[in-house]
Amino acid sequence: xxxxxxLFLALYTVFxxxxxxxxxxxxxxxxxxxxxxxxxxxxxxxxIVICDMWDKHWCAGATARVAEMAPAMDKVLQEARxxxxxxxxxxxxxxxxxxxxxxxxxxxxxxxxxxxxxxVRDKFKGLVEPPLPIDDSDGGCxxxxxxxxxxxxxxxxxIDTLSMEEGDIVSQDHxxxxxxxxxxxxxxxxxxxxxxxxxVLGRPFAIRAQVKNGMNVALMRDLxxxxxxxxxxxxxxxxxxxxxxxxxxxENWCPTITSSLFTGEAPFRFQSDExxxxxxxxxxxxxxxxxxxxxxxxxxxxxKLGWRCTxxxxxxxxxxxxxEVLQDADxxxxxxxxxxLPKEQLACIKAYSESGxxxxxxxxxxxxxxxxxxxxxxxxxxxxxxPEILGGNYNNHHGNKGPGKPRTLIWGLxxxxxxxxLKGVNLDKVPTRSWLYKVSPLEAGAIPLMMGxxxxxxxxxxxVAWVNTGKWGNRVFSTSLGHQDEFKDPNFExxxxxxxxxxxxIPARDKN
Numbered sequence: 232x233x234x235x236x237x238l239f240l241a242l243y244t245v246f247x248x249x250x251x252x253x254x255x256x257x258x259x260x261x262x263x264x265x266x267x268x269x270x271x272x273x274x275x276x277x278x279i280v281i282c283d284m285w286d287k288h289w290c291a292g293a294t295a296r297v298a299e300m301a302p303a304m305d306k307v308l309q310e311a312r313x314x315x316x317x318x319x320x321x322x323x324x325x326x327x328x329x330x331x332x333x334x335x336x337x338x339x340x341x342x343x344x345x346x347x348x349x350x351v352r353d354k355f356k357g358l359v360e361p362p363l364p365i366d367d368s369d370g371g372c373x374x375x376x377x378x379x380x381x382x383x384x385x386x387x388x389x390i391d392t393l394s395m396e397e398g399d400i401v402s403q404d405h406x407x408x409x410x411x412x413x414x415x416x417x418x419x420x421x422x423x424x425x426x427x428x429x430x431v432l433g434r435p436f437a438i439r440a441q442v443k444n445g446m447n448v449a450l451m452r453d454l455x456x457x458x459x460x461x462x463x464x465x466x467x468x469x470x471x472x473x474x475x476x477x478x479x480x481x482e483n484w485c486p487t488i489t490s491s492l493f494t495g496e497a498p499f500r501f502q503s504d505e506x507x508x509x510x511x512x513x514x515x516x517x518x519x520x521x522x523x524x525x526x527x528x529x530x531x532x533x534x535k536l537g538w539r540c541t542x543x544x545x546x547x548x549x550x551x552x553x554x555e556v557l558q559d560a561d562x563x564x565x566x567x568x569x570x571x572l573p574k575e576q577l578a579c580i581k582a583y584s585e586s587g588x589x590x591x592x593x594x595x596x597x598x599x600x601x602x603x604x605x606x607x608x609x610x611x612x613x614x615x616x617x618p619e620i621l622g623g624n625y626n627n628h629h630g631n632k633g634p635g636k637p638r639t640l641i642w643g644l645x646x647x648x649x650x651x652x653l654k655g656v657n658l659d660k661v662p663t664r665s666w667l668y669k670v671s672p673l674e675a676g677a678i679p680l681m682m683g684x685x686x687x688x689x690x691x692x693x694x695v696a697w698v699n700t701g702k703w704g705n706r707v708f709s710t711s712l713g714h715q716d717e718f719k720d721p722n723f724e725x726x727x728x729x730x731x732x733x734x735x736x737i738p739a740r741d742k743n
Contacts, residue, residue: 254492255544255552256449259482265525267544269552270488272447274314278417279307279451280408280441281320282424282431284393285386290372296456296501297425301392303490303499304423304454308394310493317417318399319408321424321436322389329388329401337411338402344413351445360483364475365465367428371458373469405435409444421488423451426458428476438484452477452487453498468537470504489556497559506539507735510560512580514545515568515595523718524566524593531728545570549602549610554579561588562735565616566713568595571602574611581613584620587704589734593727594713597625597670621709622677622699623670629690630666637685639667641695641712647680652698652708652729654739657722662686667693668711676700681726683711696726698733708734 255267284301288294308318320334329335370381389395402408412420420441422431431450432438441448459472467475481487489498500508509532513520521544532538541560545551549571557563557579572580577600584590592599600613617623630636643658658681667683670693679694699707708730717723729739 254488255546256486256488257452257481258486259478261482263478263482263529264522265481265542265544267542267546268486269546270449270492272419274311274316276417277419277421278317278319278412278415279311279421279423280436281308281318281322281389281393282422282434282437283321283323283426284390284424285322285325286388286390287385289380289383289385290370290374290378290458292372292374292378293425293456293458297390298392299501300454300456300499301390303494305393307423307451307454307490307493312396312398316421317412317415318396319411319436320389320393320395320399320401321403321408321434322386322401323403323430323434324384325386325388326401326403332401333397334395334399334401337400338404338407341407341410341414343406344410346409347443347445352443355443361479363428364479365428365457365459365472366463367458367460369460369463371426371428371460373460373462377460403434403436405440408436412446419447419449421449421451423454425456427455427473427480428457428459431455432480432484438480442484448485450477450480450485450487451490453489453500456501468506470501470506470539471533471537474533474539489553491553491555495555497556500559504539506537507561507737508539508541508559509562509564509731510541510543510556511564511566512543512545512551512554512599513566514543514551514570515566517568518566518594518713519715520566520593520713523715524564527718527724527727528564531724532731549573549607551576557583562591562731563588564591564593564731565596565599566593567599569598569602570600571606571610571612572600573609577611577613580616584616584701584705585703587701589706589736590620590701590708591727591731591734592621592623592707592709594665594711596709597621597623597668597711601625618674619702620699620705621707622674622697622701623694623709623711624672624674625711626669628666628668629685637687637689638662639665639683640686641681641683643681644679647678650678650680650698651739652680652696652726652733654729655725655741656681656729661722663712663720663723664714664716665695665712667695670694670711673697674699681710696730698730706734706736 457473597617642660677699679697681696682692683695684692696710
């Protein structure tokens with residue numbers, strides 16, 4: 232195992248065949264679109280900074296969430312130490328508790344390090360950070376009724392659930408932390424703890440400070456929380472408020488990772504976070520699914536309905552890290568093409584499918600795991616995903632591309648006009664951009680909702696949207712549509728939204 236790539240293989244209690252390879256660094260472009268890269272930091276050059284995980288908070292809700300999160304956090308710390316990662320505890324305003332401990336002395340006695348040069352500082356001249364996407368001006372207590380004593384210091388130490396070992400460091404001082412990190416040769420910093428919109432961003436040892444010090448910084452996005460009152464703007468669920476701050480960080484400061492990298496399990500999730508969780512597997516090279524699908528899902532599912540959405544883009548051919556998150560998924564959406572995955576990765580997809588949970592297939596999902604050519608050692612195909620789960624029979628497409636070529640025409644079947652998936656969808660015959668897939672005959676039990684043909688009437692009509700009950704009882708919506716231009720068509724977006732809600736057994740809604 233290469234030390235520069237942290238790979239953790241684990242057996243799971245829920246999905247016993249699902250194993251993990253690596254997590255990804257996730258960041259956002261200025262337009263809000265996602266970009267991802269494989270996490271490849273050397274453990275010997277990496278530190279974890281634990282921000283303000285106090286034993287008690289003035290807000291009872293915050294205290295409870297810290298206590299709930301702490302065991303998952305400690306599991307990460309113990310795995311990280313095994314890899315040689317430095318652990319730095321930063322429980323602000325409590326250093327007297329640690330006076331005289333080896334961990335505190337290590338910080339105090341670290342030799343002074345050379346400060347960042349002008350080339351680092353100059354990057355941030357004139358930087359204006361946009362305002363946070365949540366209103367935390369009331370202190371952020373989400374309890375009802377609100378807790379008294381806003382901003383009162385009631386903490387005395389770091390919560391004792393978190394282990395503190397001999398090689399760890401304790402400090403809250405900017406200079407001490409910088410000296411310790413530089414003297415230990417730690418140029419990569421993972422920040423975890425609370426609260427994302429306040430201390431995690433603003434403390435002198437946390438994200439803004441570390442980025443301005445020239446460090447490579449990442450937030451562990453599942454082991455954090457916000458001080459946000461859901462009765463304040465933008466009036467969203469508390470956990471959605473946290474997501475919005477994380478997106479702000481991804482866009483303006485640094486990438487994020489999850490605890491899965493260390494634990495080999497699904498990312499941590501608060502028990503009170505009851506939002507449906509959709510996982511999107513987006514790994515194809517023709518239709519810009521990594522751009523069109525997240526933009527659609529953020530607007531329609533996350534913003535309007537408050538869903539959690541996780542996006543897995545893959546890295547090169549035949550590699551989709553992060554699939555362990557399917558253990559925590561309520562819906563799997565697949566828009567991938569001819570991936571032959573490592574067996575442990577495909578096991579995650581098979582385990583989810585065999586759980587009977589809902590599935591949505593878009594366009595190339597029909598041949599998502601059906602490669603051409605030889606299968607590399609240790610990898611596996613799943614030719615049966617199309618018939619067994621989606622209910623289709625993909626066998627190539629009609630060549631309707633280029634000048635003079637016929638166009639695809641699609642329409643809704645009149646006899647299916649009252650099906651929930653077709654609610655608000657134009658059933659008239661209209662042209663569309665996707666090449667017409669050959670998917671007939673559908674599997675027994677699959678029900679076609681929309682058909683397609685070529686405008687020269689040269690081919691037998693083919694289903695372009697259908698519902699199915701998968702091999703393991705899954706509610707499945709599948710469509711052979713999905714060209715990037717179709718994601719600009721409200722009619723297609725309505726169809727896809729209806730299909731997602733139908734698969735999740737949620738009533739269809741009007742487009743708004």
